[in-house]
Amino acid sequence: xxxxxxxxxxxxxxxxxxxxxxxxxxxxxxxxxxxxxxxxxxxxxxxxxxxxxxxxxxxxxxxxxxxxxxxxxxxxxxxxxxxxxxxxxxxxxxxxxxxxxxxxxxxxxxxxxxxxxxxxxxxxxxxxxxxxxxxxxxxxxxxxxxxxxxxxxxxxxxxxxxxxxxxxxxxxxxxxxxxxxxxxxxxxxxxxxxxxxxxxxxxxxxxxxxxxxxxxxxxxxxxxxxxxxxxxxxxxxxxxxxxxxxxxxxxxxxxxxxxxxx
Numbered sequence: 001x002x003x004x005x006x007x008x009x010x011x012x013x014x015x016x017x018x019x020x021x022x023x024x025x026x027x028x029x030x031x032x033x034x035x036x037x038x039x040x041x042x043x044x045x046x047x048x049x050x051x052x053x054x055x056x057x058x059x060x061x062x063x064x065x066x067x068x069x070x071x072x073x074x075x076x077x078x079x080x081x082x083x084x085x086x087x088x089x090x091x092x093x094x095x096x097x098x099x100x101x102x103x104x105x106x107x108x109x110x111x112x113x114x115x116x117x118x119x120x121x122x123x124x125x126x127x128x129x130x131x132x133x134x135x136x137x138x139x140x141x142x143x144x145x146x147x148x149x150x151x152x153x154x155x156x157x158x159x160x161x162x163x164x165x166x167x168x169x170x171x172x173x174x175x176x177x178x179x180x181x182x183x184x185x186x187x188x189x190x191x192x193x194x195x196x197x198x199x200x201x202x203x204x205x206x207x208x209x210x211x212x213x214x215x216x217x218x219x220x221x222x223x224x225x226x227x228x229x230x231x232x233x234x235x236x237x238x239x240x241x242x243x244x245x246x247x248x249x250x251x252x253x254x255x256x257x258x259x260x261x262x
Contacts, residue, residue: 014154014161016107021158022165023200028234029242031249032196036217038227040259047262058209059124062184064260065207065252066091066115069182072248076181076204077239078172085239086172091116092180094203097130111180120261169202183207196230204239208232229256 037057044060047053069076069091077085093112110130112123153164168175183206185199192211199208210230217226233252235245 018158018161018165019202020200021162022169023202026202026234027237028201028206029237029245030198031233031235031245032198033231033233033249033253034215035229035231035253035256036219036226037212037229037256038219040256040262041212041227043259043262053121054124054128055120056124056127057212058186059127060120060261061209061256062093062095062112062115062123063118063120064255065182065184066093066112066118067260068248068252068255069205070116071251072240072244074240074244075235075248078175078181078204079236079238080170080172086176088172088176088181090114091182092176093182093184094180095127095184095186097127109179113180115182165202175202179203181205185209187211194230196232198232199234201234204236206234208234 040060041057044055044057047055073087074085076091077087080086090113093115095110095112096107097110098107108130110127112118112126115123153161156164168178179202181204183199183201183203185207186209187193187197192213194211194213196210197208199206208231210232212227212229214225215228216223217228218224219226233249235248237245240248
């Protein structure tokens with residue numbers, strides 16, 4: 001008989017399955033981008049040397065996203081009913097921090113609140129503190145132990161759990177409080193991948209950040225080896241039209257290329 005072992009399934013993976021199932025119903029338009037971050041990375045290195053402050057590329061990128069989305073608030077709006085949009089004043093970014101929980105690498109959600117206002121240093125510190133925080137398998141959200149209702153949620157069969165997500169999707173204020181209005185996931189932090197990935201999300205807008213790869217690119221009318229970031233953006237076509245999508249992506253590209261905030 002073939003040997004095998006049974007491993008306990010982390011609670012967070014159950015929620016991920018449900019998010020993927022509900023997210024497939026969203027009318028997201030994916031934009032697959034190649035962003036030149038050569039100059040921005042150099043500015044980050046200079047920033048660290050001159051100011052002696054700890055900042056990370058991820059912290060800076062979330063800051064840029066927060067500032068840019070604030071200018072295009074419709075991109076992070078929730079659809080309510082058939083013809084109403086709920087536009088929140090703040091940009092709250094949901095990211096995933098990979099942690100070791102009882103020997104397993106488990107993705108744990110973290111909310112960066114008011115990303116449009118926070119400094120790069122404070123965002124970087126919040127992410128670093130979250131990575132260093134000790135958790136056990138009963139804690140599914142950083143800084144908060146699993147509540148009674150959440151424990152009941154995990155005991156339900158899949159079709160009932162997904163009804164819970166549908167409930168939240170129709171109630172923007174509760175959804176915003178629980179998960180923010182922007183999703184940010186970075187596979188590139190886990191290892192070098194020369195390509196894109198297309199995430200699935202229940203958020204109005206989602207950023208799938210890949211790796212930074214050295215590639216030949218045209219710069220100042222010359223071909224040079226540049227640092228190129230692969231990024232996918234999912235934008236909900238129900239809340240923003242194509243023209244505004246294009247303007248938002250163009251502005252975000254410019255801000256990332258020019259090193260906004262550095």
